[in-house]
Amino acid sequence: MRRRSPLPPAPLPQRDGIDPVRVRLPADPEGAWGTVGEHLVARFQGALGAGRVAAMVREGRFVGVEGVLSGDEPYVAGRFVWFHRDFAPEVRVPFAVRVVYRDERIVVADKPHFLATTPRGRHITETALARLRRDLGLPALQPAHRLDRLTAGLALFVVRPGDRGAYQGLFAERRVRKEYEAVAAYDAGVGLPVTVRSRIVKERGVLAAREVAGEPNAESRIELVERRGRLGRYRLLPTTGRTHQLRVHMNRLGLPILHDPVYPVVREEGPGRESGDFGAPLQLLARRLEFMDPVDGRVRRFESGLRLAAWEAPAPADEPSASL
Numbered sequence: 001m002r003r004r005s006p007l008p009p010a011p012l013p014q015r016d017g018i019d020p021v022r023v024r025l026p027a028d029p030e031g032a033w034g035t036v037g038e039h040l041v042a043r044f045q046g047a048l049g050a051g052r053v054a055a056m057v058r059e060g061r062f063v064g065v066e067g068v069l070s071g072d073e074p075y076v077a078g079r080f081v082w083f084h085r086d087f088a089p090e091v092r093v094p095f096a097v098r099v100v101y102r103d104e105r106i107v108v109a110d111k112p113h114f115l116a117t118t119p120r121g122r123h124i125t126e127t128a129l130a131r132l133r134r135d136l137g138l139p140a141l142q143p144a145h146r147l148d149r150l151t152a153g154l155a156l157f158v159v160r161p162g163d164r165g166a167y168q169g170l171f172a173e174r175r176v177r178k179e180y181e182a183v184a185a186y187d188a189g190v191g192l193p194v195t196v197r198s199r200i201v202k203e204r205g206v207l208a209a210r211e212v213a214g215e216p217n218a219e220s221r222i223e224l225v226e227r228r229g230r231l232g233r234y235r236l237l238p239t240t241g242r243t244h245q246l247r248v249h250m251n252r253l254g255l256p257i258l259h260d261p262v263y264p265v266v267r268e269e270g271p272g273r274e275s276g277d278f279g280a281p282l283q284l285l286a287r288r289l290e291f292m293d294p295v296d297g298r299v300r301r302f303e304s305g306l307r308l309a310a311w312e313a314p315a316p317a318d319e320p321s322a323s324l
Contacts, residue, residue, distance in 0.1 A: 011063050012082050014139050017130030018119060020063075020082040027077045036062075036081065037071025056083065090126040094278060097131050100154065100302055105295060106167065107132060107141065107157040108302045113281035116149040128155060145171040148244065150261070153180070153286025153304045166294040171241065177290040178238055180246055183283035183310045184255040186224075186232035193223040196249040200242045208262050209244040211252065218242040220249040231258070233311050236284075246284065258283040258310050283310045 012020040025039060033039040040062060041053045048056075056062065057071040062083045064073075069081065095112030102108075109132060116123040119130060133141050144156040144167040158164045170176050197216040202209040219239040226233045234255070236246045244263075250256060251263035259280040261267045285308050290301045 008065050008080055010082050011065060011067070012084065014133065015084050016087070016125045017127075017133035017139075018084075018087075018124060020084050023081045023083075025075065025077055025079045025081065028075060033075040035071060035075055036064075036069055036073045036079070039075055040071070040081070087124050088122065090123065093126055097128050097135075098305060099132075099136070100305065102136070103159075105159055105163050106144075107136065107138070107159060108289070109155050109157065110304050110306050111147055111152060111155045111286075112306070113150060113152040114278055117146045117155055118143055123149065129157070132157060144168050145176075145241070147286055148247075148284075150282040151180075151284045151286060152281065152306050154289045154302055155286070156289060163295060170291050170294060174239065174241075175291060177288075178241075178286065179288040179290075180236040180238070181225075181285045181287045181308060182234045182236055182246070182250060183231055183258045183308050184234060184250055185258075186227045186230055187254060190253050190255060192234075193221060194253070195219065195221045196252060198249070198252065200245060200248055202243040207266050209242070209248050211248060218245045218249070220246055222249065222253065222255075228311070231310065233308075247282075260284075281309065283308045 007022075010020050010022065014020075023040075023043070025036070028039075033042065037054075037057050040057060041050050044053045057069070060068040062069045062071070062081050064079065064081055093112065093115045095115065097112065097115065098110040100108045100110055109128060111117060111128045115131075116127045117129060119125075119127050124130070129141065129143060133139055138159055140161055141157050141159060142161070142164050144158050144164070147153065147155050156167065158167045197219045198211045199214040199216050200209050200218045201212055217240065221237040221239075223235040223237070224232050225235050232255070234250070236250070238245055242248075247257055247260055247263050251260070256263050259282050261282075285304060285306055288301070288303050290299070292298070293300050
């Protein structure tokens with residue numbers, strides 16, 4: 001088997017914790033592009049506008065392995081080009097990312113509500129990954145898994161590229177014990193504990209995931225830990241990791257998680273969406289992570305230092321608490 005040549009290192013440093021975009025010039029059998037600049041304008045004019053791309057070329061924003069490109073270089077298929085895209089303004093998430101544990105291989109962090117784990121869509125620089133790269137001086141840092149933007153709690157990141165596959169494999173192969181905590185309505189008519197199994201699909205561009213007929217691909221154990229008047233505190237133990245799985249399964253039981261802007265009803269402007277309203281975070285927390293380290297074989301256990309605000313608030317005098 002022919003081995004692929006290693007990719008050349010990026011000649012541009014990260015900007016705000018974000019890697020430059022890498023482009024490889026494709027084959028051009030019809031000879032449509034005489035120069036690198038002509039290809040870049042044709043390739044990105046739909047997203048950026050031809051005038052903006054041409055301006056970026058003049059400003060020296062495109063770089064090859066040999067240095068800044070003028071745009072007049074002859075077109076050569078397979079050539080690599082890097083550039084930094086312009087970042088749209090983002091609403092600052094006013095909560096810190098707290099490092100729970102750090103060594104030469106991993107970083108475990110408490111991600112706050114409303115902060116995306118990794119750059120995606122409209123959330124680029126305001127992400128846990130970008131912040132940690134900047135704050136810790138770890139440009140090669142990568143996530144081993146992902147938490148929903150509205151979910152708070154423990155997220156595992158890998159320091160060295162050579163270790164990334166081993167830690168990501170823990171999650172892909174379901175060798176991580178994950179425990180979540182949620183606050184939702186209390187309903188004596190819902191029999192708990194219960195294991196919920198269903199088939200969940202999530203379509204790109206659609207906010208809500210949905211359950212469909214077919215072989216289950218999602219499994220969650222739901223337990224009631226404590227009751228306080230009309231609210232309950234729940235322990236959620238997912239076996240699988242489908243998008244929005246715990247939120248979907250809690251909603252299925254008739255116990256939607258407090259302040260969920262999607263389940264049971266999608267709200268166009270949910271809390272903390274582009275408006276910057278951070279007053280009602282989803283009451284879902286990734287409380288614990290436990291796994292056997294794939295590098296040294298040690299059992300690793302981590303617990304979040306965050307708390308769910310709805311449960312920390314004192315209960316009214318006429319609403320007694322009950323541990324179960």
